[in-house]
Amino acid sequence: MSEVLIVGSLALDSVATPFGRREAAWGGAGLYASAAASLLAPVHLVGVIGEDFPEGALEALAARGVNLAGVERVPGGQSFRWAGEYNYAMDTATTLDTQLNVFADFDPQVPEAARGAEFVFLANITPALQLQVLDQMTGPRLALCDTMNYWIQSAREDLLRVLARVDGAAMNDAEVRELTGTPNLCRAAEEILALGPRFLLLKKGEYGASLITREGQFALPCYPLPSVFDPTGAGDSFAGGFIGFLTWLGATDDAALRQAMAIGTVTASACVEAFSWDALLKLTSEDLYARYEELREMVRLEPCPIGRG
Amino acid sequence: MSEVLIVGSLALDSVATPFGRREAAWGGAGLYASAAASLLAPVHLVGVIGEDFPEGALEALAARGVNLAGVERVPGGQSFRWAGEYNYAMDTATTLDTQLNVFADFDPQVPEAARGAEFVFLANITPALQLQVLDQMTGPRLALCDTMNYWIQSAREDLLRVLARVDGAAMNDAEVRELTGTPNLCRAAEEILALGPRFLLLKKGEYGASLITREGQFALPCYPLPSVFDPTGAGDSFAGGFIGFLTWLGATDDAALRQAMAIGTVTASACVEAFSWDALLKLTSEDLYARYEELREMVRLEPCPIGRG
Numbered sequence: 001m002s003e004v005l006i007v008g009s010l011a012l013d014s015v016a017t018p019f020g021r022r023e024a025a026w027g028g029a030g031l032y033a034s035a036a037a038s039l040l041a042p043v044h045l046v047g048v049i050g051e052d053f054p055e056g057a058l059e060a061l062a063a064r065g066v067n068l069a070g071v072e073r074v075p076g077g078q079s080f081r082w083a084g085e086y087n088y089a090m091d092t093a094t095t096l097d098t099q100l101n102v103f104a105d106f107d108p109q110v111p112e113a114a115r116g117a118e119f120v121f122l123a124n125i126t127p128a129l130q131l132q133v134l135d136q137m138t139g140p141r142l143a144l145c146d147t148m149n150y151w152i153q154s155a156r157e158d159l160l161r162v163l164a165r166v167d168g169a170a171m172n173d174a175e176v177r178e179l180t181g182t183p184n185l186c187r188a189a190e191e192i193l194a195l196g197p198r199f200l201l202l203k204k205g206e207y208g209a210s211l212i213t214r215e216g217q218f219a220l221p222c223y224p225l226p227s228v229f230d231p232t233g234a235g236d237s238f239a240g241g242f243i244g245f246l247t248w249l250g251a252t253d254d255a256a257l258r259q260a261m262a263i264g265t266v267t268a269s270a271c272v273e274a275f276s277w278d279a280l281l282k283l284t285s286e287d288l289y290a291r292y293e294e295l296r297e298m299v300r301l302e303p304c305p306i307g308r309g
Numbered sequence: 310m311s312e313v314l315i316v317g318s319l320a321l322d323s324v325a326t327p328f329g330r331r332e333a334a335w336g337g338a339g340l341y342a343s344a345a346a347s348l349l350a351p352v353h354l355v356g357v358i359g360e361d362f363p364e365g366a367l368e369a370l371a372a373r374g375v376n377l378a379g380v381e382r383v384p385g386g387q388s389f390r391w392a393g394e395y396n397y398a399m400d401t402a403t404t405l406d407t408q409l410n411v412f413a414d415f416d417p418q419v420p421e422a423a424r425g426a427e428f429v430f431l432a433n434i435t436p437a438l439q440l441q442v443l444d445q446m447t448g449p450r451l452a453l454c455d456t457m458n459y460w461i462q463s464a465r466e467d468l469l470r471v472l473a474r475v476d477g478a479a480m481n482d483a484e485v486r487e488l489t490g491t492p493n494l495c496r497a498a499e500e501i502l503a504l505g506p507r508f509l510l511l512k513k514g515e516y517g518a519s520l521i522t523r524e525g526q527f528a529l530p531c532y533p534l535p536s537v538f539d540p541t542g543a544g545d546s547f548a549g550g551f552i553g554f555l556t557w558l559g560a561t562d563d564a565a566l567r568q569a570m571a572i573g574t575v576t577a578s579a580c581v582e583a584f585s586w587d588a589l590l591k592l593t594s595e596d597l598y599a600r601y602e603e604l605r606e607m608v609r610l611e612p613c614p615i616g617r618g
Contacts, residue, residue: 018492040615089492183327183398185515186535206494207516210530217607219530221519226495248615255611262610289616298526299608301571302564304601306349306557307594 004247005114006034007046007133008123009080009103010053015232016085025276026057028080029123032233035277036240036267038064041247044114046070048106050077060281069111077102090228091206110136119247121239124148127158134165142252144168144243152179164196170239172203199257203235211261218258221298223269223291230275234268237280241267266291313556314423315343316355316442317432318389318412319362324541325394334585335366337389338432341542344586345549345576347373350556353423355379357415359386369590378420386411399537400515419445428556430548433457436467443474451561453477453552461488473505479548481512508566512544520570527567530607532578532600539584543577546589550576575600
């Protein structure tokens, strides 16, 4: 069976939403993505934590089959901490505080056993470290990267090197526009594909996501939820579900990418239903199936009855 | 064959986009919606214009079979004028000037021949006037209304009366949240349906649109365009294409509403490709078919291969 390597942050998040707040909740892109992917496939996680990172989070990951050999615990160190709050509509997060702590000196080392993983997700870390991870792999079938506006501004050349080496990139519309300087999203996406990736996962928050390849586009709405409790980790759960599905399937063709989008969308829906990863950990493959099929019904369209010839 | 009544503004728009500007372009919700609907069905248009409104626009509508008996020309009056500019990403319009002129005293009179129309689109006008139009109809099969934030704030009670009488409402997410005071869109949409309409057309700008009924949701992305030239009229072209299709089909069931969404989406794509209605008027039923099928391919999703039972 294929395996997936995920590299990304493990963090302690203090999150305030209109519905409540939680201090030092287990979080980070690496944690969310590996929790999501491990529902479907064997995961190797590479990350760094301080002495303060709770054993319970690591045990929960291990219980899901996540191999933690690549997670370095820095003696005397403090874990990455993020504090933020969401607005009334839950579509915008304001960062109140960021403490990189041990993450500032993150030096990702991929364990020997993980170097042959066929699938790779490079969550949002410095592009230079994403390259360092790729250098340690023996040649994955499919590598997906995330990024953020900060790296587009401060580490553009490294980011372009990453994009030249990955198969897919996950970005939101503002990032796509900022990286390319092109306001039209169709053209901006084409320019990103011209930098190297075979596909772009265009994340649109509560409006869903699109998959853009040289052959065409595929679009999915979010799975509709009457209660969104905490959007933190939605994008990473989406990417984790996406790559976990491809790893499970062992395929990377267009039909597989579309199905992976739906699995990622459903996984993200579970993530946002409760604080931290509380609901994500309860997601079963039966839930995945049910919500996937609901989503499929949401996009079902009969042929055009007019105008043919 | 069924017919559709459309009531809405005929305006002279001065529009600036990052790609150019045009003064006193033919516009208005009634003009865009009737131009869109008339590709598919016989349209009766009700509106008001001043002496300055160009004969050419009326001739173009008449050439498409739009019955203009309900368009009143006020001697000595000036037409409704709007001036606005779009930002870099073309997703936000800033109103620079609004001159209601003859539109301020609009007193819609539905001609005798139009009162039996089976389909009705009440574009964005005062809710009191939308009610006045409904009062003149003999009992349409399906009535759709548009509205805007201004009426939600200033004419809430009348708007609630409109919603109690129409079959469908077209609103964007901000309007849905403002009308209900509910930030979660799923719940807000439920509250709107509880006010009367059978369906809500949730417009999401460049992210497409959703159809929400008591039975479920249907979502479509925008038809992707490498060049968006002028977004003015997109929402009204969408609504016009939507209602024009239903009129053509003579059906109002869920499958028909989904197909109408796709026709509306494609129609709006033609609207934004050029200033004013220049590209919209060139749209053919063969174009509709081709873009509809491209859109259908964009949402095609295979069944979920995991987790069943």
